[in-house]
Amino acid sequence: MKMDVDNKPGDAGVELTEAENELYDRQIRLWGLESQKRLRTANILISGLNGLGAEITKNIILSGVNLVKLHDEQLVSEADFCSQFLAPRESLGSNRAEASLTRARALNPMVDISADTEPLKEKTADFFRQFDVVVINGQSNEELLRIDGICRELGVRFYATDVWGMFGFYFASLQKHSYVEDTFKYKLISKPNEKQKFETVATPVQREVEYPAYSSWIDFDLNAATYQRKLKKDGPGIILLRVLQSFRSQHNRDPSYKTRDADIELLQKIRDELAPNSALSNDALGLLFAQISPAAAVVGGVVAQEVIKVVTKMEAPHRNLFLFNPETCMGYVESVGVN
């Protein structure tokens, strides 16, 4: 941890325009001018324009980044209407990224927004190097590993994320990330005879933290004895994530509302193999179909806020696995592969 603060004026020494100052007034009052300037130079990839993708896209575009690339090879389906508000009804059957363009652009005309419909599998380093942050949603672990590997070589920040029904997660692979945060101290301000009064003094401090690769999550052993106590405390979210990712790789799809009961049984089976006698209840397995709008909003809000933290180098991005519990509405962080 370095104690001196990087005061370099970001990548953007350029002043904001009056229009930008007006539009972004309420957020500049929160994160400051410097952050807003950094946002203005950021290029973001969002792959997977389902409901979660739409939520992330909305928040990132509103924040005032430079460029957002919407990537998707899939078509708008009935299930998307549970939460994908960027694709209009009449776009059913067309490409999801393209269908989202008009409404995405209307959110903030100052952001450069375009769509890409080529298969993700064909995308190589040349594609990913255009971006500061890459957010991938709805992919298999193999594909996530491949892209994370490319991003780590390029120095591009990588987020993997998903929402199933009301449950969701993200994984952050940021490599070495440095940021500034305030630390607080108390200073006695009263005179000796008076009642003690203190004021808090905030000091910005620069820190640097290492974020492990996505492979650390693949390698993570849920059943390790050392992890059991923590697992009991934090609930079964992490098991659920593993169950859902196993379902995806075994069946090459996600649980479907069209085969709801059968898929719940398949999920139960995977659960019982992966983590017998776990606290993961059957009820929880009934909340995993399509993407439910309020849950997509929570996870999409969290992911977008993390991307903003990364771009602005302000505050610590959570390290490194986030889980949202739809029953309690708790959101918590597991440190996976972190010493």
Add this chain to the structure above:
Amino acid sequence: MAASIDGVLPATLQELVKKSKVLVVGAGGIGCEVLKNLVLSGFTQIEIIDLDTIDLSNLNRQFLFHREHVGKSKARVARESALSFNPDANITAYHDSVTSTDYGVNFFKKFDVVLSALDNRAARNHVNRMCLNADVPLIESGTSGYNGQVELIKRGLTQCYECTPKEKQRSFPGCTIRNTPSEPIHCIVWAKHLFNQLFGESVEDEDISPDSADPEAQNESVTAEAKAADGAGDVAMEDKENDKEQEKSTEAESEGEPKNNGNVVRINTRQWAKDCNYDAGKLFNKFFNEDINYLLRMSNLWKSRKAPVPVQWDTLLPDGTKAAEAPEFARQHHKVWTVEECAHVFANALKELSAAFLKLEGSDTLVWDKDDQPAMDFVAACANVRSHIFDIERKSRFEIKSMAGNIIPAIATTNAITAGISVMRAFSVLQSKWEQCKAVYARLRLNGRQQFLVADTFFPPPNPNCYVCASDPAITLRIDTKRIQVKAFRDDVLIKTLNMVNPDVTVEATGSIVISSEEGETECNEQKLLSEMNIVDGVILKCDDFFQSYELSIIISHFDAERDDVLFEVIADKSQLQPKQEEKPKEDSEEQSSTSRKRPANGSDIADDGPSTSKRTRLPEVEDDDDDCLVIEEDDDVQEIVNTKTEQLTVKSPPKVAIKRKPDNLTDDENITEILDSSDEEDVGPTKSKRTKLNDSQPNEVISID
């Protein structure tokens, strides 16, 4: 639309979503998000109400609105946009205030759940009372910067919104504003008053001239002389008993002879400025030279204070220097202008405002708006010149705007997260899964359990002394009955502080009617002092707001207000009536709370947008439309959360320090984060989070609303 596709939601939830009627109160940052979540989830019977129109600064988060919607009704545009997400939904939009009598208890009874996404305490209090009365579950939400909060309010099960005392809005005695400012906020409030004196709706207690009635300046021959010489005396003396003063001032008015020296009669300030043709130099010299010189003659004031140093137009802007039409620095909102620059800005703003003012018809006036450029320029410039005079730190226009406009920082992500949780809670409420409805707080940093969306562990019980949801609610009102008139009692205490809408008041012992909700019935009482109505120490008043179905007993406790006192204070619990001993029990209870780790510590509001209700100078009411809340958090392994209800932030004035009572037990790793205010963005750094240890929630605490 999750609920219209079989198999997406569990069957019971699907049915409930399909058939439930939902009211969304507020179509701002959270409201837009809530509405989207509702229509996409498959709710089809939705009503939304908001009285506001769309502003450019909303567009960074209120994503249902675009540039072309600026100026239009939030509720209506939100409805249109949400319908494009799900054309099958039925949405009724009301461009109206939820406190309007059109929306009574029967209106609220129509709904299965109410989701509140409001930005001010008065409306929140009202919706709280309506939902309690209608026995409809209320999901209350708010955000401020990175912090968000969602809580269920259900009669008999949870605390109501008014169970916990809210921090009062800071208000300032008139003397401080007019004679002895010591903080930037004092000068900002003064500058807004000046705007109103010249162009706005003239408000009685917003005088800007020196107050020679300042008790601290009394017993002083110079002051007496000054007063006599001044002739007009001081109209703004709140003490209306002084008829002679009144007469004098009336005389002065009719003569139309404003005095150069000190107190120009308030009404005449406006006329005088007009007669001067809004000459920037003349006005500047009066406010920043002559008035200051007058203040200097009240020498008692400066015995223990640093005396102000008047400034002169000619020396700042020497002859021939014409203020440039639009100088470059005037657009530099993050720069702290020099006094000379302020004088330039003053001149330009004065020109624009006076032109706009003279175009108005009849008795129309301008309304101060932080987003109106000349109005904001005027206040920023005047506040800074006055700050300079009193040796107070000057601020950038950007910072002054935060304070003058009570701006709460707001971002899309926090609103999305908070609204998402709000609708998730609506699912649980509809299924009567009450155990799943504990309050949730969103915040920036992790707590000791690695959580940043944190739920309470249990429902804090209702406050038995709550003056709203207790069975027989009563409060004690400390009030200067010799200085408050019946009208001010009604407007400032009952309506602004206690959030009644149209109260009836009778004296309990005699049954005599003091205030009637029927128009004109008790008009003759309005100008009478409470003491003249025999409402004195020990009298009990029965207040009844028929519209809210709200009855309250008010026990009067008279006190003689001093210079820096506000004229009344609401005390929810009689045992708290000894203000001087108040400190001690507070510390005790804080110690208790730090040992009793299991307390959810819900309460202890520290923010308020609420109208401050002193008879004296009050802070501008909230003009912002942002969602808001203030969350104070304490993280530790057993998850103790001190949180506050969501509110507009009070304008806290610099120096931006949180006063901590007992820091000993805090370490740097304990995350007690309080977002104090929005004004301190620029200088300290990005996140303005400050830590403070607040007193733990104390249901019986003094509700010091002044």
